[in-house]
Amino acid sequence: QKEVEQDPGPLSVPEGAIVSLNCTYSNSAFQYFMWYRQYSRKGPELLMYTYSSGNKEDGRFTAQVDKSSKYISLFIRDSQPSDSATYLCGLRGGSTLGRLYFGRGTQLTVWP
């Protein structure tokens, strides 16, 4: 079983929709939870970062962590065509010096 599971999609939604992206994981030692956004033919860039459980909001983006269920989510409100990208979750153990484990990435297309 992979450390991190993520449905690769693809996911296609109309502009203005609410998008939900998810990852599940098996290692209860993960403490740092990140979402990266990767545009086509570019490198991934950090979008959201959460430590331990709870929610974090940044504009139209909300990251949620449920450690009891080993489940993390990224919500995008009022989605825009510019949000079309691949979204990867990245998880790390109890130290920022530990290895980052990535999900496979979910490809999202927002059509006008």
Added chain:
Amino acid sequence: NAGVTQTPKFQVLKTGQSMTLQCAQDMNHEYMSWYRQDPGMGLRLIHYSVGAGITDQGEVPNGYNVSRSTTEDFPLRLLSAAPSQTSVYFCASSPWSRQSTGELFFGEGSRLTVL
């Protein structure tokens, strides 16, 4: 600020040829790493380094060598290219300190095709 710079951006090799993918960062990051990204497989860690002179294997190290003689540079060598090494390669660096988030900063990728 250039960040993480990878060269070349595109390369075509024949089976058995060798080559080096270059990676340089100007952020004084101690941690550097190489990933490969294949369709449906996500990012897989090849090798990483926590400082000059220190390297270690990741998830898929076979067929690749690395060295770290300076803080800035972390080249990835393919000794005898195979078609299975056709992929997009990303170099990433991180400040690697307990005060940081551990965020990885990625280059734009090097697309390698092995015929």
